[in-house]
Amino acid sequence: MRIGKIVSSRSHLDYVCQIYHPGEIPEPPEPGAYAFGRFVRLAGDAIGIVFDSQLQNPDFGHFGPRLSNSPQEIRVFTPDLIDEQATLVSVLLLGRLGALHGVHEVPGEVIPVHSEVETLPDEDFVRFHRDETGRLQLRYLPLVQANGGPASLSLLLAVLDRLNSLCPEDRARLGVLRNALNWQRTIQAVK
C-alpha cells in the first residue's frame, strides 16, 4: 500500500515522507499504515522504518478574519487551491531487500525526491530479517540506536515484538535481546 512520497531528507539515512491525504490518491492510507515502527519500502528495494512524525499546519496561529471559505469548503468547491496542511513521517533507512533475504547496510544510493513510499507486508518484513543462510538478523540495531532519536529503544522493542510474533522459532534469542533493551529503556533510564 502506498502511503506517501519522499519530500526531503535530513541525512543520508533520515528521509522525510509526506503522507498522502484523501483526494491525492484513490486509496489514502489509514493512520496505522504509517505508524511509529512500521517498516516501509522506498524507491524499489530500499527498506526503512518510520521513527518519527510531524504535522504541518500553516493556518495554525492565524487569528485574523478570513476572506476565503473554510478549508473543508475549499477542498470541495476549489480543489485546485493548494492544501498546505501535511502529515510528515521520518523514515530511517536500514538496508535493502533482495530476492531471497535482506541486506542490513547503509544504502549507497540516494533516494530521489518524490519516490513512492509503501508499507512492507509481513512476509517481506520477515524476509528482510533473514540472512543468506535463513537465520534471523538484526544487524541494523546499532544504526537504529545511534540514529533513531530519543525513542530508539522503544522503536527496537516494537520491532522485536513484531518479530517475536512472526518468528516463533527465534523467540529465545529475541527474548534475551528484548530483555537487554528493555532493561536499558526502563531501569537504566531511571538510574
Place this chain on the structure above:
Amino acid sequence: MSQDLLIGTVKGPGESAHEYRFITPDNARTKVGEFVYYPVSVDGTERLILGKITEKAIVRTLPDAFLADPHIPPSEVAELIGFDAATPELYEVTVSIAGYFDPRFKGFVNPRMMPDPGARVHLASSAFLTEVLSPKTEGAPGSAHLGSLLTRAAGEVPVVLDVKNLVSTHLAILASTGSGKSYTAGVLIEELLRPYNRAAVLVIDPHGEYHTFREFENHPAFSQGGYRPRVRIIPHDQVRIRFSSLTETDVRSLLPMMSEKMNAFLGKAFDRVRGRKGDGHLWGLQDLFNALDAMRTEGAEDDPSSNASTIEGIRWRLEDRFARSRIFHDRDHLPLPELFAPGQVTVIQLNEIDQDMQQVIVSTLLRRINRARMDTKNGKVHDGETYVPYPVFVLLEEAHRFAPAGATVVSTPILKTILAEGRKFGVGVGLITQRPGKLDSDVLSQCMTQFIMKIVNPIDQQTIASSVEGAGRDLLDELPALTKGQVVVAGVAINTPVLCQVRSRLTSHGGETIDAPQEWLDYFGVAQEAARVQDAAVLRPQAKTERFRGYHI
C-alpha cells in the same frame, strides 16, 4: 602442539621491568603457567625471549545482559545483531620474562629488551620447551624425571631435574596434607635410585610410609647390567644410638626438669668422661655414672651429703631415660657404611618413638654423617666406620619437627650447619613439611630447590614468600589452586620455575590416606565378626580325663 603458534600481539610493558602484556583472542592456549616467546635481535642474532604467563584479564567481552539465558549462548545473541566473529572476547595476558636460553650457561639470559608494541607473540612448541626448560634429558646420568609440564598434555614436555644441584644444594617439599608431598618424594627417591643415578639415600620416616621402596629391588626399571638397588628398612625397634655419640645437649634435652645445679654437674661429668676417654672413643652410661659418683663429695669434703641429692637426681633421670631405653646402647649403633652406600636407600622408621627422642636420633645421625664426610673429604680417615667416600642424601619427613620455627631443638644446629656447609662435603638434605610456617625460616631459605604443592594456609604462604627465593608473586598465587600431584618446581635444579604434573610412581605408594568408611564396613564382614566372637568366647577348661581300667578316656 609441536609447531610454534602465533598467539597474540604485544600491547606494551607490564607493571615491572621484566613483564610485558599482549592481547589475544585465544583463551584455551593462554593458560597461566604457559610459556610464550617473542623474537628479538640481540647482538645481530635472533633470540627467542621466553616468558611465562602469570596473569590473564578479559578486556573485551559481550554485555552481561547477553548472558541472561543459560540456554542461549551469548554469541548467538551477538550474531543476531550482526557480530559474527568467532571469538568476541579479547584477553590481556601478562608475561614474566625469563630470557633466551643460552646453551653455554645452560640457563636463561635476560637481555632486558622489551618487545615493541605490535610485536608478535608465539606459543612455545613442546619440542622447544623440552629443550630449554629442563637442564637434563630424561634418562641421562644425573637426571631426575619428575613429571611433565602441567600446561601441556601429559608427558609432552618432560620436567627433568639436575640431580647434582638437587641433592648438593638441598631441597624442600612444601605441601599441605593430602596434596601428594610424600608421593613426590617417592618419585624423587625412585629417580635417585634408577640405574643412571645410583644414589646413597637415607630417609627419615616418622610415619612408616616409605616401606614400599622394597619394590625397587625387583623392579625392572631399577636394574641394569649388574646393578640393582638395595633397600634397607630399619623399623623403629631396631634403631640404635650409641650413648657416646650423644652430646651433652642431646642428653639434657631428654631429661625432665633439670635444675641449674644438675646441669652443671652433668656438664662436668661429660667433660670428664670425654677427657678421660678421648673424643670418638667408646664410653657408656656407666662411665657417666662413675664420673657423677666421683663428684658426690667434691668441694664439700666436710659434708659428704651436700651434692649427693643432686647427683642422685641426675642418676635417677638418666636411668629412667637411658638405662631402660632400647634405643640407646653403649656399643651398638647404626653403622654409617650400612646406612649409606651408593645404590642404596635406607629408611629409618621413627613411628612409635617420642618426638623429642626422634630429634635426638636425627641430630645424632646428621652429626655423625656430617663429621664422617668432613673427615673423609679432608683425608683424616681412610677406612673404618667413619669413612664415607661418596656424597650422601638425607630426606627428612616432617622437617618442622627437627627445625621448628621460633625454637631451637637439639637437631636445629646440625641441620643449619649441614644446610649451610653440607654442599662442600657432599651431604645433601631434603626437607618435607606440611607446615612451612612452622619450619625455621633460615633452614627453609637454604634449600635451593623447592617443590611447592597446594598450600592454602596464608601463614604458610607468607613463609614461602619470605623464605623461598624462587617463589614469585605469580607463583604464590597459584598455590591454592593446585590439585593433587601438581607441583611448582623452582630453584637451581631447573632452568626456570615450572608448573609440573608429577609422574606416576613406578612402585606403589605407601602413604595413602586410610579409607575409614571402608574399614568400618569391613568391621561388620562375616569373617571379622566370626573372629571377634571367637576372641571374645570364654575359655572353658579342658575336661580331665577319666581313668577306666588303667586307661585314660
